[in-house]
Each structure stands twice: as structure tokens, then as C-alpha cells.
Amino acid sequence: MATEVMFFGQLTEITGSSRLAVADVRDTDALKEKLFQDYPSLSAAKFRIAVNNKIINDNTLISEDSKIAFMPPFSGG
């Protein structure tokens, strides 16, 4: 199973891409761990995770169909 993850704003400078496919992760904690391995500076970045357009604060189960977004602090307006 590969989950597609979206990145926004300054996070794209860490990942080098606005979309990554991450294999074999069943929840957001596992996803973060995997991404921190591949992109160590991501662990120092400020971000929030949205699953299906809702910001999550606790570890959350994800599937291939989940819309997952890593978002730095908002700065609209």
C-alpha cells in the first residue's frame, strides 16, 4: 500500500516536492516516522497534518484513499 502525501509552503523545500508516495504506513505516527527518516529536517519544522481536510492532533489511521496534507503555519491574508 502506498499513501500519497501533499506538502505545502516551506515544507516543499524540505521534501523537494509537493507530493510524495509513502509505502507501508497505516497511521499518521508511522507516516511521520518514515518521513522524518527520509527528510530529517522535517522533524524540526512546524507543521500540522490534515486527513481528509480535517486537522488531526492525535495519531490517526490512514488508507490509500486518505487525503493527507502536511501544512506549515498558515499565512493568508
Added chain:
Amino acid sequence: MATEVMFFGQLTEITGSSRLAVADVRDTDALKEKLFQDYPSLSAAKFRIAVNNKIINDNTLISEDSKIAFMPPFSGG
């Protein structure tokens, strides 16, 4: 001595005029008393008095040169 007095808004309906000359009044209390005699319904109206563009709350000396205005509650905007 005659003092010119300005009236605004609904007060002009009581006085029938936006300007009146009132003789022999040396302060605003005397002016009010004189006007209340001539226009009894003025005494029941809500108004404030401005002397030289400043709203006064206490009896105030006036002269022929004073700019005196009787103003109903403001309703701009």
C-alpha cells in the same frame, strides 16, 4: 441687544424658522426662558445648546457675537 439663534432638525418645526433674533438675553438660561414663552412646545422637546460650536451643559453668558444653536438629538450616518 439682539442675539441670533439657530435651530436645526425637528426644532425648526416648533419655531417655524431656522433662525430667530432674541432681544435682551444675557445668558442661555434667560434665552431658554424667553423662547419657552414664545414657543411653549420647545420646553417639551429634547435639545442641546451649542455656544460657539461647543455644547454647553450649564448656564452660559452670551453676547451678540455668540453663535448659538439649538440642536435636537443627532441622527447622522
Added chain:
Amino acid sequence: MSERKPRNIFVQGAIPASFIGESIAKHATNTKIGGHSIFLGQVRSDDIEGKKVSAIEYTTYEEMALQKMFEIREDIFAKYPLTCMHVYHSLGLVKEGEICLFVFTSSAHRKPAIDACTECVERIKAELPVWGKEIFEGEGYQWKTNS
């Protein structure tokens, strides 16, 4: 810096929406501005015991109003870090749906612009010697009261 001397705020009749657009456009050259706050008063066709307000006719004691507006402006510039502030109030007849008051404040940041605009509107309504006569459709009128 904005000039700080008494200036006329009164315009005859309604304030055109296009004038508001043009006022906004003029501020593009002031690149220290980060936020604008605008309040617009529009003539509401209130129903009063079956009678409909079709227009408001505004009158003022102009000399005192401009002096009071100058004081309000000075107070607000002293209290908030504004870039500029513009106020326009109609005199004469303004029909339902038309704009009768335009208050426009600008600042580097949104909060002073918003707070100054709100305070200015409240003070205009409470302190400017201006009177509105609500003209009913057909015939009749009543004198407007501010809440």
C-alpha cells in the same frame, strides 16, 4: 503622513460606489499600508407602521460638524497608528439603497485600521450635528433617531 487640518466631509446627495472604488485605488501607491477598514452606511427602507422609508434627507450645522469632525480625527490619529483616514457624509436627499456615509481607515496592520474605523463611525453617529429626515413613500416623514 496625512494632513491634519479641518477639511470638508460633506457631499451633496448619495456617495457613488465608483467613488469608493476610486478612493481605494488611490491607496495603492502607499506601500506601507497593510490593511484598510471601510464602513458604509446605506439608506434602509424601514417599514414604520406600514409606511416605507424611500429616502433620507440630511441636514447639518456645518461649521460645528466640521470642527467636531476635526477633533474626532485628531483623537483617533493620536490613539491609533493610522496611515490615513477619510470620512464622507451625505447632505440633502439620499434614496433607499444609496450610500450616505463612507469611513475609510488604513494602517500598516489590520487591528488599528479596524478599531479606528469602528470608533470613528460610533463617534460620527453620536457627536456630529447631523439630522436625518426619513421620507416615506407616498407622503409623510419622520425624524430619524440613532440607536
Added chain:
Amino acid sequence: MSERKPRNIFVQGAIPASFIGESIAKHATNTKIGGHSIFLGQVRSDDIEGKKVSAIEYTTYEEMALQKMFEIREDIFAKYPLTCMHVYHSLGLVKEGEICLFVFTSSAHRKPAIDACTECVERIKAELPVWGKEIFEGEGYQWKTNS
């Protein structure tokens, strides 16, 4: 009554001042309106350690932003007796002095219009997944932060 379903708020590039004037003009037909409140965000040419911001480039997570904006709109209509509310936010490049945010609320009375506009602006800045990249004159950039 205003429609209450998700709608697009994003416009490519700056919001023209003339568009704001036209939006105001459209409200003349709603004669139940007594007050409009407008907030405009304008790109400020901040000086940051000797570098001058010449533009902001906005990006968004559009699907989530529109859903969140819908929630904000629903909350605000539930809380304030508004006639209508319009929100426009720029995407892409907006140059210094240009308008990047336009929030427009209308109500029978001034207080709900003003309070709703302020609350909407605060929520947009805090809750919408939108990011601004401040482009320096010459070269370089930094990511905008909201206070």
C-alpha cells in the same frame, strides 16, 4: 437570503479596486441593508533586514480551504443577522500596494456587519490553509508569518 453552499473565494492575482466598487454597487438593490463593513488586505512593502518586499506569492490547499471557508461562513451567519457576506482571496503573485484579501459583510444595522467582518478576517488568517511567500526586490524571499 444569501445562498449557503461552498463557493470559490480564490482569484488569480490582485483584487482590482474597481471590482470592490462594483461589488458595493450591486448591493443598492437590497434596501434592507443599513450598513456594510469591508476589510481589505494590501501587500505591504516591509523592510526586512535591508530587503524590501516587492510582492507576495500566495498558494493554498484549495479543497480544504474552501471547506473551511464554508464552515466559517456557516458559523458567522448563525451568529450574526447578516444580509450577505462575500470573501475573495488572491492566489499567485500580488505586488506591493495591491489588494490580496476582500471581506465584505452587510446587515440591517452596523454592529453585526462590523463584528462579523472582523471575526471573518481573524478566522481567515488563522484557519485557512493559505501561504504567502514574500518576494524581495532584486532576489530572495521569505515565508510570511501571520501574527
